[in-house]
Amino acid sequence: MPSYRESIVVRIDSDPPALFWGGVGPLPLEADAVIPADAVALGAGELVSFPDFQQLINGTAERLEFTVSGVSPETLRLAAEDAASVSGARVDVGRVTFDADWQIDGPVEWEAVFEARSLKVARARADGDAVNRAIILTIAAGDTTRSRASNAYFTDADQRRRSPDDNAAANTGTYSAGTTRRFGPK
Structure with missing residues (x-):
């Protein structure tokens, strides 16, 4: 049975630009058409939900939400501070593949362009004293306003x-x- 080793990469063209991926730890990425210079994508923790998206021609614009959970308090603080600059920013979503040794196998394949609508920070208590921190980014394709x-x-x-x-x-x-x-x- 084949094994697919891939992850989502997201770049938000806010001030300053945010670049993260759906894994744990930093991920060095080379410059391309979307990333102007070599950069390091920050591990976003546990990517709880990233909905399927579609590119339509003469279709209905879609609005999506994706959630990153298990983020550090520092990442949560940065997201809260930069939430105002995220609204209206361009969001590029791509896919990166890995080889059998979990090394990057080729460039990022950018698959879609969206516009950020809002960035929310959630902090909920789970079982016992454990705190589950999450960042929720709402993105839209086309003019949904x-x-x-x-x-x-x-x-x-x-x-x-x-x-x-x-x-x-x-x-x-x-x-x-x-x-x-x-x-x-x-």
């Missing part, structure tokens, strides 16, 4: 859906493209 009206068609069925007793569009099907009709009495 506005809604657009659906397309309107001037067909009899659409007009009857809006107003069942209105027959103003009853003859629409008899007209062909490029036909003009003068309105008013004949």
Whole structure:
């Protein structure tokens, strides 16, 4: 059975930029199209949830949340301080693969670009006195701040859906493209 050794890499273009990966400890990464200079991605602790995402053409923009748990108090403090600069920042999500010795096997494959909406810090008590710290980043693809009206068609069925007793569009099907009709009495 094949073994897949990969992890998620996230770069947030905030001030200062944040670069982390879903594993433990620092991960040196080489410069590429997204990372301007060689950098070290910080281990984000336990990546609790990173939802599946999709790139749509003419689809609905999606809003996702991913949670990093088990972060240190220092990381939590930095996230709380930088939360204001994260909103609206570009978020690049990529995948890094490892070989059998857990060494990086090739460059980061950047798979998606999002926009950060919010960064929340959560501190919840677990069983006993253990404290579970988590950072929750909400990201969105496309413009999720506005809604657009659906397309309107001037067909009899659409007009009857809006107003069942209105027959103003009853003859629409008899007209062909490029036909003009003068309105008013004949």
